[in-house]
Structure formats: structure tokens, C-alpha cells
Amino acid sequence: MSPEYTPTxxxxxxxxxxxxxxxxxxxxxxxxxxxxxxxxxxxxxxxxLSYIVGGSGxxxxxxxRLSTQSCGPExxxxxxxxxxxxxxxxxxxxxxxxxxxxxGLQIDARGNCNLVCVGDREHPxxxxxxxxxxxFLPAVGRTLVYTLAHNPRTFVxxxxxxxxxxxxxxLVVTPLATMDFDPQSRRMRxxxxxPGVTVDDVVAATGFELVLPPSVPETPPPTxxxxxxxxxxxxxxxxx
Amino acid sequence: xxxxxxxxxxAVAELVPxxxxxxxxxxxxxxxxMALVRELVRRRVPVGRLVTSPSAxxxxxxxxxxxxxxxxxxxxxxxxxxxxxxxxRRAAEEGSLRIVECDEGGLTHALYAGAGGIxxxxxPPGIERTDIPAASPGLYKETKDPFTGxxxxxxxxxxxxxxxxxxxxxxxxxxxxxxxxxxxxxxLALAARRVVVQVExxxxxxxIAAHAPGTTLPAFLVAAVVVxxxxxxxxxxxxxxxxxxxxxxxxxxAARTPEGFEEYLRAAAG
Numbered sequence: 001m002s003p004e005y006t007p008t009x010x011x012x013x014x015x016x017x018x019x020x021x022x023x024x025x026x027x028x029x030x031x032x033x034x035x036x037x038x039x040x041x042x043x044x045x046x047x048x049l050s051y052i053v054g055g056s057g058x059x060x061x062x063x064x065r066l067s068t069q070s071c072g073p074e075x076x077x078x079x080x081x082x083x084x085x086x087x088x089x090x091x092x093x094x095x096x097x098x099x100x101x102x103x104g105l106q107i108d109a110r111g112n113c114n115l116v117c118v119g120d121r122e123h124p125x126x127x128x129x130x131x132x133x134x135x136f137l138p139a140v141g142r143t144l145v146y147t148l149a150h151n152p153r154t155f156v157x158x159x160x161x162x163x164x165x166x167x168x169x170x171l172v173v174t175p176l177a178t179m180d181f182d183p184q185s186r187r188m189r190x191x192x193x194x195p196g197v198t199v200d201d202v203v204a205a206t207g208f209e210l211v212l213p214p215s216v217p218e219t220p221p222p223t224x225x226x227x228x229x230x231x232x233x234x235x236x237x238x239x240x
Numbered sequence: 241x242x243x244x245x246x247x248x249x250x251a252v253a254e255l256v257p258x259x260x261x262x263x264x265x266x267x268x269x270x271x272x273x274m275a276l277v278r279e280l281v282r283r284r285v286p287v288g289r290l291v292t293s294p295s296a297x298x299x300x301x302x303x304x305x306x307x308x309x310x311x312x313x314x315x316x317x318x319x320x321x322x323x324x325x326x327x328x329r330r331a332a333e334e335g336s337l338r339i340v341e342c343d344e345g346g347l348t349h350a351l352y353a354g355a356g357g358i359x360x361x362x363x364p365p366g367i368e369r370t371d372i373p374a375a376s377p378g379l380y381k382e383t384k385d386p387f388t389g390x391x392x393x394x395x396x397x398x399x400x401x402x403x404x405x406x407x408x409x410x411x412x413x414x415x416x417x418x419x420x421x422x423x424x425x426x427x428l429a430l431a432a433r434r435v436v437v438q439v440e441x442x443x444x445x446x447x448i449a450a451h452a453p454g455t456t457l458p459a460f461l462v463a464a465v466v467v468x469x470x471x472x473x474x475x476x477x478x479x480x481x482x483x484x485x486x487x488x489x490x491x492x493x494a495a496r497t498p499e500g501f502e503e504y505l506r507a508a509a510g
Contacts (some may be wrong), residue, residue: 009353029268029295029320055267055295068321070294071270073478075420084267084294084423088348092364116341117332121375127332129318129325132295133344135366158433163343165369 007175008033008239009230010194013222014173015101016040018144025051025097026091028132028138032238033146034101037234044226052097057082065236067227083125089135098141106159109208110185111166113137114159121161125166131146134164143169149173152207175233176202177202180217185225192199192219243414246464248279251436255463256280256402263400264299265425266475268320269483271300273406273438275471280404281306289313291400293424294344297477298491302326304337305501311338313379313398315347322488326495341375344368346395348424350379352504353397354431360394367393386431386471400480403432406472406484407457408480409448410439414459417451420478426457430466434463438471 005013015037016103018213019025023046030054038051039062050070052059061067061078082090090096105128115131117124137143143166147154172179172188176197184191189211193202199216222230230239262280266272276298280287285308292314293301300317303309305327312428317328327393331337342350349361362383367373373380373393383394395436408419416437418426429435437457442465448456474491475482494504 029316032321055293055423056270057423064327069268069270069483070320071421071423072269073270073482076478079420083421083426085352085427086350088345092366094364097372110295111458116371118383121341121371123335124333127324127329129295130314131341131343132316132369135372136345136364137341137366137372138369139364139366159373162371164370166367167369186500231346 005227006196006240008148009227010219010222011173011175012036012040013226014196014219014232015146016044018171019046019049019099021046022048024096024101025049025101025162026070026097027051027101029070030068032066032068036066036230036239038232040226040230042230052082052087055079055084057084057087062095066234068238072181077170092139094139099144100137100140101144101146102164103145103147104159104163104204105154106147106156107147107172108159108166109155111143111169111172111181111188112162113145113164114161114188115163116161118160121143129165138167140168141145145169145172147174150176150205152205155206155208157208176205179210187211189213190216192217194219195221219238243459246466248275248468251464251466252276252283252285253362254277254451255434255436256285258286261289261399263291264285264402264427265294265403265405265423265428266296266299266472267423268295269297269475269488271477272297272379272407272471272475273418274299274473274475275405275438275469276306276404276436276466276470277302278508281505284308286369291398292317293428297325298488299373301327301495304331306505307336307496311345313340313342315342315344319488319492325494326492327501329347331461340379341372341452342379343372348427350395350398351424351427353428354399354485358397358458360395360396362392398431400428400432402434402436403428404436404438405429406477408440408489409442409443410437410465411445411448413445414462414465415445415448416457416462416465417448418455419451421510422455429437429457435461436464436466437462438466438468440469440477484486
């Protein structure tokens with residue numbers, strides 16, 4: 001019997017499991033979930049993992065509460081800081097960073113992410129904040145796409161604006177499921193459904209035709225150890 | 241020319257040209273030079289092109305909401321966990337703001353180029369796979385690597401007429417200590433033709449010298465220092481004060497309509 005947990009906690013745990021020891025992860029605005037995932041991975045199976053938090057450039061910060069802002073004062077005091085221009089250099093050179101955690105207003109069947117607009121850019125129905133660092137996605141080892149919004153408005157056949165290309169997208173994590181990419185078609189494929197979620201639920205929440213393998217496993221629920229450690233890192237309950 | 245110690249009113253009136261290229265520092269809701277930005281808005285200084293850090297919040301949304309900005313160069317305007325930027329969003333959706341679509345890497349390299357007298361910078365691969373260059377043909381151009389003959393994309397240098405940034409301390413000569421993570425604000429200052437620095441306080445030259453090397457700006461690059469304790473509020477200044485979430489949330493609620501925004505401005509003006 002698995003302990004009770006929230007979908008957001010499961011997302012952080014699933015993301016943590018995907019990080020390998022010694023990898024370097026970079027994350028952007030609203031870093032709460034990837035920050036939790038990185039710290040959890042370090043605590044459990046990847047002690048040599050490193051992570052860079054967004055525009056602050058802080059490396060491996062361990063704030064007392066999970067930050068919801070990427071340049072917050074609580075991040076100051078990470079053991080190391082890279083001024084943003086240097087993060088930009090490392091993102092561009094392509095052989096230092098292993099994982100880019102990204103999201104978007106829209107995410108499409110090929111893993112492209114859009115943070116600019118819904119509809120025509122000149123006359124958008126919704127204007128988003130802008131592309132920030134997403135053009136670097138194809139330069140970093142692999143892209144981990146995550147979003148709290150698994151619905152047909154977010155998951156679309158083709159994004160209205162490509163802020164970052166999905167070439168290296170390997171894993172997509174949402175409150176409903178995990179997805180990877182079919183090696184032949186490079187289209188998003190259902191990889192696992194979270195406990196209590198059916199394949200039909202995921203299909204209905206996705207605005208394009210997902211590749212469906214013959215059988216879809218259930219996402220392994222959090223172990224007691226994973227959940228206990230995650231909650232130790234998140235005393236304020238930001239993921240609950 | 242000697243650095244001048246000015247009030248926010250004097251600095252904006254004398255050093256921010258009308259219809260110019262204005263660079264504004266601070267990342268997200270951290271270390272935004274709000275004392276200077278508020279004065280720019282109060283005086284209704286028209287801005288030809290507003291250039292921000294790779295991520296901006298209130299320091300961009302306020303002048304955009306006031307209708308002062310013709311053209312925006314910014315890779316991100318938003319409030320992270322608190323929500324989208326209401327005035328930026330409205331202006332974009334109404335089509336009343338020219339947005340030069342750009343990205344964090346490109347902007348950073350463009351400021352570096354501006355700082356070093358380099359006309360343009362070729363960019364690492366990735367940008368060509370996005371819709372950004374096609375949306376901003378005036379800023380990004382396709383070119384050839386003269387060494388390999390391969391196609392690559394380049395971004396033009398950016399040189400603001402004036403940069404407004406917020407740092408911790410200055411001495412009376414105008415030497416400045418960042419006292420915080422500099423983000424891209426050092427590049428912005430180095431790229432600008434003129435720099436106005438808002439600081440928390442004036443300290444002795446010995447205290448400025450005590451800061452770690454590379455965290456200071458020499459007086460000869462600083463046109464004016466403006467002392468504004470707490471002047472980044474409601475954004476934060478690391479080590480001094482956190483962001484004022486209640487105030488930012490109140491702003492986001494008020495600015496949801498143009499009327500609410502105007503009322504917010506009137507109330508803020510006292």
C-alpha cells in the first residue's frame with residue numbers, strides 16, 4: 001500500500017528518477033518542481049548530480065523551502081554561482097549540460113515548446129511571457145518537458161510558435177502520465193499512466209493523436225523513502 | 241566626466257532621452273531599479289525601444305501599461321509563479337506594442353557585442369529551429385561562417401542610450417558595487433552609452449574596494465548614482481529585502497484592466 005501523495009509530488013519523483021548520477025540539469029522560471037526533483041535525486045541515487053537554477057545562475061542551491069521564483073533571495077548562498085552570461089555560454093557549447101527542464105503554453109506532438117503566443121503572433125488570443133532560453137533546447141543533451149496543464153489546449157498537434165525545438169525531447173511528465181517519443185515517427189508516445197488514471201483519460205486530455213503502445217504500464221507510485229525525503233525537502237508543502 | 245549624485249527626478253529628467261533606447265536591469269522580480277522606473281513613468285518619458293534583462297517583470301510591465309513604450313526587446317515579461325504580465329499581455333493582444341521577439345542567449349550575446357564594439361555575433365545552433373528569427377528579421381540574420389562556409393544565424397549588437405540598473409552601494413566618486421548576482425546587468429551597463437545606477441546607500445571608497453574583484457563598476461562608466469533605499473520594492477534586493485508579494489499581487493489584480501492600472505498609478509503617485 002503506497003502512501004498518499006499529490007500528482008505534483010509524483011511528478012517531482014518521476015523527474016528525479018530520470019536523472020543520472022553526475023548529470024547537470026538546468027531549469028528556468030518557476031523552478032519549484034525541477035528543483036525538488038534535482039534535490040531528491042541527489043539525496044537518493046545521484047549524489048553527484050548538479051543543477052543550475054534559472055536566471056539566478058546558482059548551482060546546487062538548497063533553500064530551506066522550495067523556491068517558486070528562479071532569482072529569489074533564498075537561492076543566494078548556493079555553493080556556487082554562474083553569472084547569467086556564463087550560463088548562456090555553457091548552454092550554447094552543448095557538451096556541458098545534460099538535461100534542460102522546459103515547459104510551455106503549448107507543447108506539440110514532436111515536443112516543440114511555445115512560450116510566446118496562442119494564435120497568430122501579431123494578433124494573439126493569448127500572449128505568453130516569451131521564449132527566454134528555450135532556443136537552447138536542441139543544444140542541451142536532452143529535454144525533459146513538464147507541465148501541470150495536461151489538457152487539449154496545451155497539448156496540440158503543432159505549436160503556434162516554436163520557442164524551442166523538440167529534437168531532443170525524451171521525456172514528458174504531467175499530472176496524468178509520462179510520455180516519451182516514438183523513435184521512428186518522433187511523435188509523442190504514452191509511456192505510463194499515473195495510478196488512478198486510465199489511457200482514455202490521457203487520450204482525452206491530449207489534443208493530438210498520441211502513439212499508443214500495445215500495453216501501457218502504470219507509473220510506479222512513490223516509495224515510502226521517496227516521499228519521506230521529498231517532504232523533508234519541502235516542509236512548506238509547495239508541491240501539495 | 242565626474243559621476244553625479246542625483247535624485248530620481250533629476251536623473252530621469254536629465255539623463256533619459258525621449259524616444260531613446262532604454263535598458264532596464266533586474267531579473268524577474270529581483271533587483272529591478274523601480275525607483276528610476278517609477279520616475280520614468282511619473283514623468284511620462286516616451287521610450288523608443290525598451291531593452292530588458294533576459295527576464296523582466298514590473299520594470300517592463302509598468303512603462304508598457306503607461307503606454308510609453310513603442311518597441312520592446314525582451315525574451316520574457318512575466319511574474320513567474322504570480323502570473324502573466326497584465327499590461328504586456330494586453331498590449332500584445334491589442335497590437336499596441338511592437339514586440340521584437342528574441343531569446344535569452346541572443347540578447348546576452350547582443351549586449352556583449354554592444355559592450356565590445358562588435359557589430360554582430362554569430363549564435364550557437366538552436367535558434368534556426370525556432371520561429372524567432374523569422375519574427376524578428378531586423379535583429380537576427382542568416383550568414384555564413386567565414387571559416388567553414390556553413391550557414392549560421394547572427395544577432396545584431398544592442399547599445400542602449402541609457403541603462404538603468406540597481407546595485408547595492410556606491411562611493412562618492414561613483415564607483416559601484418553590485419552586492420548581488422549581477423545577472424546580465426553588468427553587460428547591460430557596459431553596452432550602454434550612459435549608465436544610471438540606483439543604490440541602497442553611499443559608502444566609503446574603502447568599503448567599495450572591499451568587495452570581491454569583478455563585482456564593481458568604475459565611476460568613469462557611471463553617469464549618475466541615485467540613492468534610493470528600498471528602491472527595488474516591490475521586487476527584491478538579495479541580502480537586503482525580499483519581494484513584496486502582497487504588493488505584487490495587488491498590482492496584478494489592479495492592472496487586469498486599464499482603469500485599474502491607472503488607478504494603481506495614481507495611488508502609487510500619492
